[in-house]
Amino acid sequence: MNIKKFTVIGAGNMGHGIAELAAIAGFEVWLNDINHEVLKNAINRIKWSLEKLYEKGNIKESSEKILDRIHITTNLEYALEDTDFMVEAVVEDINIKKQIFSKADIVTSSHSILATNTSSLPISEISSVVKKPERVIGMHFFYPPVLMKLVEIIKGNKTSENVVRRTYEIAKILGKEPIIIARDIPGFMVNRILFRLYDIACYLVENGKASIEEIDATAIYELGLPLGIFILQDFTGLDVNYLAMKAMNERGYNSYYCLSLENKVKTNQLGVKSGKGFYTYPTPGKFIKPIIPRDKLGKINALILISPAINEAAYLLRNNIASKEEIDKGCKLGLGWPMGVLEIADQYGIDEVVKTLSTLVSRYELNYLNPDPLLIQMVNENKLGVKSGKGFYTYS
Secondary structure, three states: OOOOOEEEEOOOHHHHHHHHHHHHOOOOEEEEOOOHHHHHHHHHHHHHHHHHHHHOOOOOOOHHHHHOOEEEEOOHHHHHOOOOEEEEOOOOOHHHHHHHHHHHHHHOOOOOEEEEOOOOOOHHHHHHHOOOHHHEEEEEEOOOOOOOOEEEEEEOOOOOHHHHHHHHHHHHHOOOEEEEEOOOOOOOOHHHHHHHHHHHHHHHHHOOOOOHHHHHHHHHHHOOOOOOOHHHHHHHOHHHHHHHHHHHHHOOOOOOOOHHHHHHHHOOOOEOOOOEOOOEOOOOOOOOOOOOOHHHOOOOOHHHHHHHHHHHHHHHHHOOOOOHHHHHHHHHHHHOOOOOHHHHHHHHOHHHHHHHHHHHHHHHOOHHHOOOHHHHHHHHOOOOEHHHOEOOOEOO
């Protein structure tokens, strides 16, 4: 694919990682940010990352040679001029994103693809300021972009099939495993599933049903989620999660509103980056995984944590937003889970999932967790998972 100029707007954690990926793949990259210090810091972090990758034998070119392909600038127009492919990776603020896309609409040529790394905001809203919205697409990388294999490619309401195909090819060139999200819904696929875990975990803590450590112990030791639920939020950044939650809720994603998350963001307890979030980190910016005692395991039923995520996955599957294979691939590659959410459902039993969801609705009045019609249908048809030989998958 002939891309002479690859532009990344925003040099924060996501932006500089995407720029590094593009440079490793051989593209000439223009990295833009409004703050020169942020750009300098981005280059230093890219250099450190490249040297580590070279030491491990993961890249063949020297860090200096790859860095020569990255050009930094605070001039947005210069970064966008004559670009073939843009990825916007700024803060999750619809107005800021629209400003960038409005400028890109003026400066770039009509053949340029304009992608956004948003994790939650509808592509069609962002593309509303562009005269040719068919060239706007979602390209959601996962943190850290250099290491995480998954990329969600999201079609806006007017995104052309040619742009989808070309973006998919670019993701492959960057060494990623892309999945296509067929409909432009808030949170897309992986975040909708993940945020159901966040929702129920926050509800249980805020209502005195379980402690943070008890929930993370179950998530880590029973479900096999590498960073549990609250540690993962600290790692990602509580401000990032809060903005995504707020954006999704404002656009119809019905969930429990996590007040403790909002309060932590307001008091600058942002997780690893600030040194304190749900847990404490002695050196701000340096992630050392908190030790969760095993004796906290068994205090909370794992099905209570995972059933809301399974319910969301059933909704996505029933509405043809993604296939079962893409849903499970998203969980494994985007979240690092040992099994996909639908594979987990089959292990526990679809009937047990439905019972758990029904209990959450009747006992705690979490009405947004009413079992999805697909799960009800599967129970009626005795498609219960492993124990009946057929669920989301078939077992011999």
